[in-house]
Amino acid sequence: xxxxxxxxxxxxxxxxxxxxxxxxxxxxxxxxxxxxxxxxxxxxxxxxxxxxxxxxxxxxxxxxxxxxxxxxxxxxxxxxxxxxxxxxxxxxxxxxxxxxxxxxxxxxxxxxxxxxxxxxxxxxxxxxxxxxxxxxxxxxxxxxxxxxxxxxxxxxxxxxxxxxxxxxxxxxxxxxxxxxxxxxxxxxxxxxxxxxxxxxxxxxxxxxxxxxxxxxxxxxxxxxxxxxxxxxxxxxxxxxxxxxxxxxxxxxxxxxxxxxxxxxxxxxxxxxxxxxxxxxxxxxxxxxxxxxxxxxxxxxxxxxxxxxxxxxxxxxxxxxxxxxxxxxxxxxxxxxxxxxxxxxxxxxxxxxxxxxxxxxxxxxxxxxxxxxxxxxxxxxxxxxxxxxxxxxxxxxxxxxxxxxxxxxxxxxxxxxxxxxxxxxxxxxxxxxxxxxxxxxxxxxxxxxxxxxxxxxxx
Amino acid sequence: xxxxxxxxxxxxxxxxxxxxxxxxxxxxxxxxxxxxxxxxxxxxxxxxxxxxxxxxxxxxxxxxxxxxxxxxxxxxxxxxxxxxxxxxxxxxxxxxxxxxxxxxxxxxxxxxxxxxxxxxxxxxxxxxxxxxxxxxxxxxxxxxxxxxxxxxxxxxxxxxxxxxxxxxxxxxxxxxxxxxxxxxxxxxxxxxxxxxxxxxxxxxxxxxxxxxxxxxxxxxxxxxxxxxxxxxxxxxxxxxxxxxxxxxxxxxxxxxxxxxxxxxxxxxxxxxxxxxxxxxxxxxxxxxxxxxxxxxxxxxxxxxxxxxxxxxxxxxxxxxxxxxxxxxxxxxxxxxxxxxxxxxxxxxxxxxxxxxxxxxxxxxxxxxx
Numbered sequence: 001x002x003x004x005x006x007x008x009x010x011x012x013x014x015x016x017x018x019x020x021x022x023x024x025x026x027x028x029x030x031x032x033x034x035x036x037x038x039x040x041x042x043x044x045x046x047x048x049x050x051x052x053x054x055x056x057x058x059x060x061x062x063x064x065x066x067x068x069x070x071x072x073x074x075x076x077x078x079x080x081x082x083x084x085x086x087x088x089x090x091x092x093x094x095x096x097x098x099x100x101x102x103x104x105x106x107x108x109x110x111x112x113x114x115x116x117x118x119x120x121x122x123x124x125x126x127x128x129x130x131x132x133x134x135x136x137x138x139x140x141x142x143x144x145x146x147x148x149x150x151x152x153x154x155x156x157x158x159x160x161x162x163x164x165x166x167x168x169x170x171x172x173x174x175x176x177x178x179x180x181x182x183x184x185x186x187x188x189x190x191x192x193x194x195x196x197x198x199x200x201x202x203x204x205x206x207x208x209x210x211x212x213x214x215x216x217x218x219x220x221x222x223x224x225x226x227x228x229x230x231x232x233x234x235x236x237x238x239x240x241x242x243x244x245x246x247x248x249x250x251x252x253x254x255x256x257x258x259x260x261x262x263x264x265x266x267x268x269x270x271x272x273x274x275x276x277x278x279x280x281x282x283x284x285x286x287x288x289x290x291x292x293x294x295x296x297x298x299x300x301x302x303x304x305x306x307x308x309x310x311x312x313x314x315x316x317x318x319x320x321x322x323x324x325x326x327x328x329x330x331x332x333x334x335x336x337x338x339x340x341x342x343x344x345x346x347x348x349x350x351x352x353x354x355x356x357x358x359x360x361x362x363x364x365x366x367x368x369x370x371x372x373x374x375x376x377x378x379x380x381x382x383x384x385x386x387x388x389x390x391x392x393x394x395x396x397x398x399x400x401x402x403x404x405x406x407x408x409x410x411x412x413x414x415x416x417x418x419x420x421x422x423x424x425x426x427x428x429x430x431x432x433x434x435x436x437x438x439x440x441x442x443x444x445x446x447x448x449x450x451x452x453x454x455x456x457x458x
Numbered sequence: 459x460x461x462x463x464x465x466x467x468x469x470x471x472x473x474x475x476x477x478x479x480x481x482x483x484x485x486x487x488x489x490x491x492x493x494x495x496x497x498x499x500x501x502x503x504x505x506x507x508x509x510x511x512x513x514x515x516x517x518x519x520x521x522x523x524x525x526x527x528x529x530x531x532x533x534x535x536x537x538x539x540x541x542x543x544x545x546x547x548x549x550x551x552x553x554x555x556x557x558x559x560x561x562x563x564x565x566x567x568x569x570x571x572x573x574x575x576x577x578x579x580x581x582x583x584x585x586x587x588x589x590x591x592x593x594x595x596x597x598x599x600x601x602x603x604x605x606x607x608x609x610x611x612x613x614x615x616x617x618x619x620x621x622x623x624x625x626x627x628x629x630x631x632x633x634x635x636x637x638x639x640x641x642x643x644x645x646x647x648x649x650x651x652x653x654x655x656x657x658x659x660x661x662x663x664x665x666x667x668x669x670x671x672x673x674x675x676x677x678x679x680x681x682x683x684x685x686x687x688x689x690x691x692x693x694x695x696x697x698x699x700x701x702x703x704x705x706x707x708x709x710x711x712x713x714x715x716x717x718x719x720x721x722x723x724x725x726x727x728x729x730x731x732x733x734x735x736x737x738x739x740x741x742x743x744x745x746x747x748x749x750x751x752x753x754x755x756x757x758x759x760x761x762x763x764x765x766x767x768x769x770x771x772x773x774x775x776x777x778x779x780x781x782x783x784x785x786x787x788x789x790x791x792x793x794x795x796x797x798x799x800x801x802x803x804x805x806x807x808x809x810x811x812x813x814x815x816x817x818x819x820x821x822x823x824x825x826x827x
Contacts, residue, residue, distance in 0.1 A: 050822065121825050192816075198750060199816030201672040211493040239683075259671050261823030282612035348825040354813035356805045368704040373692055380818040419805040426755030427809045 017164055021157040021299050023277035024142045025284065030166060031139035033269035034130060035093025038105065041127075041262045051082055054119050055112070058379050060399050062117040062392050065444050070114040072367050084108050092134070095144020099135065106131035117392060118385045122348050123263040126173060130270065132317075133169065136310055137162040138300050143289060157299040165314060166273050169321070171231030176325045176346040178228030185336070185350070187225065190216040191423035192352035193223075210257075223349075226250055234274040247271050258349070282342040331447050337422055337454035339389055340447060355387030355430060357418035361400055363409045372400060386421050390431065390448045397437030414438040422454065473722035490800070494749040495741060496668045500675050501656055502740035505660050507733060508558050512653050515555040518548040519649045522607075523642045530635045533625040538618055542611050546717050549604050557686040557734060560678040561664060562655025566648050569686075570599055575693070576711045577605035586637045593644050602641055605713070610638050612716035672818045679734070680743070681819045684808045687731050691800040694724045698786050699793040707790060709783035720782035725775060732768050735807075743811065752814035754806075760814060764806045771799040 055078050063070055072078055085108040091101035110128045113120070114124065139162075140146045141155035163244035185191045190213070197210040197219065209215055226246070233243035248268050272280075302310065328341030335342060336351050362369035374383045377399070386392040397414040404412040413436045419427040431437075435450040518774040525544040529537040552573060559569050571593075578600035585591045585601055592598060600606075614623035614634075625631050627714055640765050667675040692702070693713070700707035736742045744761045752760040774796035778785045 048821075053821070119822065121823060123825070195750070195814065195816045202496060202668045202670075208493055259818060259824050263823070263825075352813055352816060354809045356809045358801065363704060364706070370704045371696070371701050373702055381822055386818050419809055421755075421809050421813045424753065424814060426753055426760070427805050428755050442773065 003188045007172020008154070010111060016160060018161045021297070022160045022163055023281070024138075024155055024158045024162075024300070025277040025280035026163050026273045026275060027137060027139045027158060028143045029280045029283075030270060030273040031095065031098075031134065032093050034134065035089050035091070037262065037266045038089035038109075038127065039086055039093065041266070042082060042089060044262065046079075046082050051078055053379065054381070055115055058116070058382060060377055060382075060396075061115055062382065062386070062395050064114055065391075065442060067114045070111060072115055081108050081112065085112070091129055092140070095140040098144065098146050099346060102131065102135045102139075103139045106135055116382075117389070118382045120343060120361050121263075122346055123266060125344055127266070129169060130166070133165055136313065137165075138317070141300065143284060155298050155300040157297050159300065162300070165274065166270070167235060168318065170271060170273070171235065172321050173346050174227050174231040177348055178224055178226070179325070180345065180347040180350060181220070181224040181227060183350070185423050186220055186236060186244050189423070190220045192350070193219050195424055196258065200420055203256070216287040234271060237276070240274055240276075242276065327445070330445065333451070334454045336450050338448070351422060352424065353388045353420065353422050354384070355418055355420035355427070357383075357387040357393065357416055357430075359397065360415045360417065361404050361409070362410055362415070364413055365409070377403075385416050390451050391442065393431060394440060394442055394448070395436055398442070401438035412438060425454075460462075467738070479615070481582060486689050494746050496670075496676055496746075497665060499737060499743075499746065500665045500668060501739040502737050502742070503679065503734065504656075504664055506738050506740055509656055509661070511558075511730070512649070512656060513556040515548070515551040516649050516653050518551040518645050519642070522548045523646050526638055526642050530639055533622060533635075535618060535622060538611070538622055538625075542717070543613050545604070545607055546719050549608065549714055549717065549719070549723055550726050552604060553723055554729070554733070556689070556729040557682050557730060558679075559682050559685070560675070561660045562652045564822075566642045566651060568648060568652055571648055572603040572645055573605060573713075574599040574603060575605040575713050576621055576715060577601065577609045579609055582606055582609060582637070586633050589633050591634070591640055603645055607638065607641055607645075608714060608716045610634070610641075612718075653711070670815065670817050674820045677819060680812055680815075680817050682729075683731060683734055684812070687807060688804060690724060690727050690731070690798065691804055694720070695728065695793065695797050695800060698783070699790060699797055701794065707786050709786040712782050712786070715783060718781040718783075721775065721778055721785075724782070725772070728768070728772060729773065735764070735768075745817075746815060747811065750814060752810070754810060760810055764803070764811065767799070767803045767806055771796070771803050772780070774799045
């Protein structure tokens with residue numbers, strides 16, 4: 001009997017978590033916060049000249065596997081894409097043509113991110129995901145231009161999943177970021193913080209403190225615990241407020257120390273979704289929105305067919321989210337060294353990695369060879385990123401093979417001599433210099449056997 | 459709300475307290491601060507290395523300008539020799555001035571305007587014949603600055619007597635003198651501008667940007683050190699020696715091809731890079747590496763490894779002789795040996811040093827936590 005009740009209550013809990021009508025307010029805040037942040041982000045990106053530096057100037061782009069068809073749109077096209085992105089972000093924020101804006105923003109942003117691995121950042125990946133999830137929910141149906149234009153479409157309550165998917169996504173992000181810190185380097189060697197913190201020793205008030213070893217340890221351990229646990233504290237009703245405060249303090253501090261751009265502010269903004277509806281409504285009340293209409297519930301409804309499509313998409317999405325961070329287990333060797341299974345796994349701040357790569361092209365007909373001046377083909381940013389990431393080394397080698405094929409050399413042999421240092425290890429050979437990379441294939445999940453193993457003190 | 463406020467206040471108080479306590483701890487032991495004095499490094503480098511390097515270059519450019527003016531007014535063999543000597547002297551001084559493409563120098567693209575080599579002799583001669591010269595034209599980068607003056611003073615004839623004829627009896631003599639005068643005037647103007655910039659506000663700007671991001675002075679300085687060093691490796695040695703052209707050598711692409719002082723110039727250049735690294739006698743990158751206890755792969759102090767590699771590269775270069783172009787023709791193996799050692803140093807400076815100091819050398823955001 002007792003077991004049956006417990007089973008029932010778990011079932012009920014899951015059902016509540018998915019379909020119980022919840023006030024839309026947290027979703028509304030998320031929509032506004034996300035839209036505003038994305039607008040500022042896009043503007044900042046353009047004003048720093050990065051559109052031109054990252055997407056117009058380079059003559060070669062490191063596209064993602066299977067996305068070779070994603071090509072830069074030229075100067076006018078690329079800027080137009082950013083204008084579209086900024087406009088869509090504003091529309092998301094004010095809730096104007098919400099769905100179409102969310103779709104356009106997601107497509108434009110993701111297209112840009114797929115152009116070149118060089119600029120890959122986990123928080124861009126997160127932005128793409130949040131934008132994608134926002135397409136699936138009616139976040140623009142309350143406190144929005146759309147709701148004001150067409151009051152009949154206004155919604156005050158949504159099924160709980162509409163809000164919970166964002167919480168789940170954020171909990172996963174923090175948790176996996178925490179798991180990735182459970183390593184010897186991070187916890188026992190306090191690396192890379194032991195290198196990075198002293199680099200900020202010019203900072204006001206705390207600069208001197210940052211050069212002390214115990215501070216690097218304290219930050220490493222605190223960072224690990226924060227990432228592992230903060231998601232769960234945010235979920236609990238009791239701890240949500242102090243946890244959010246910690247989120248603010250933590251992200252502001254890291255934003256102050258490290259050059260991580262908009263990320264801290266984006267996180268501070270979107271974790272607001274964890275607060276209960278009444279907290280949001282109180283704030284809406286301050287800005288003059290009448291929130292007394294709660295009496296007349298207008299619950300968002302989806303037809304059963306749409307609902308099963310949505311369920312399919314979400315199950316698939318979260319299954320991917322759970323599996324991707326563990327794919328590194330398929331590969332031998334030290335993950336931070338080989339970077340096989342590194343991206344899309346919320347591994348952030350784990351490495352101080354630097355490299356220099358020399359490429360040689362050999363003409364098998366004459367036996368003569370030539371060294372490549374990388375700056376002839378790559379921007380400094382691309383070159384630095386490429387030197388330490390095997391898939392980019394391979395892509396560049398293939399590009400060079402094409403260039404020399406066109407110059408009239410048949411089947412050019414391309415080899416790479418890359419020296420890489422990881423978390424202060426000192427530089428060492430990264431890939432096998434004898435392997436003809438032009439003959440090695442790029443694969444989705446295959447192991448790159450030509451990466452030399454990382455050995456301590458080799 | 460009240461609870462929230464109290465939590466916020468106590469948290470802030472806690473942080474401030476921790477900080478101020480540790481502050482007073484270090485305050486009790488003056489000079490025992492754990493942090494490296496980056497501002498001290500920047501002060502030393504600007505006062506004792508950059509500004510003197512620019513001053514010496516300015517003096518040598520003025521002397522070259524004077525020598526060319528005297529030569530142009532009534533060309534003769536003695537004045538030609540004097541102008542040639544002044545060019546070599548200025549070219550040597552340039553080697554110490556080329557690294558600092560930041561602030562005032564970056565604004566005017568000092569490096570490419572003064573020293574884009576090899577000189578494009580066809581472009582130079584076209585400019586002379588047409589009598590028009592637009593310094594802002596991209597095609598003219600290889601037709602101006604020290605390499606072009608090098609060609610005009612040393613390369614326009616097989617002997618000094620033949621060269622002299624180009625400035626006296628040759629049909630284009632007057633136009634050639636005008637062009638020569640225009641080139642040195644441009645170099646002088648650029649140099650004066652950079653010197654004025656450093657003597658003005660820029661020095662303080664430089665010293666006060668004491669962070670480690672890509673825009674900080676140290677970030678820019680390390681970036682430029684590596685970039686300039688790669689000019690030695692690639693353009694002064696590698697490309698002429700055929701390293702980047704399937705083994706086909708290009709002896710005529712060396713720096714200072716016509717004055718035949720190429721190797722000397724390279725040795726001065728390498729010394730200048732080393733000076734910046736060592737901070738001459740004051741605080742330099744070497745001290746910084748020692749301070750952060752940077753290690754090489756084999757566990758040796760990184761600074762020892764870098765210092766030793768500077769010495770090895772220098773030894774290999776000194777095994778060659780001027781004219782370097784002839785060495786490339788007759789003894790390419792020795793030139794390639796020098797190249798190999800220069801390449802090793804690239805890795806130490808570009809990868810090991812930068813990474814040990816946590817210096818960002820490219821713009822763009824990093825992954826956040």
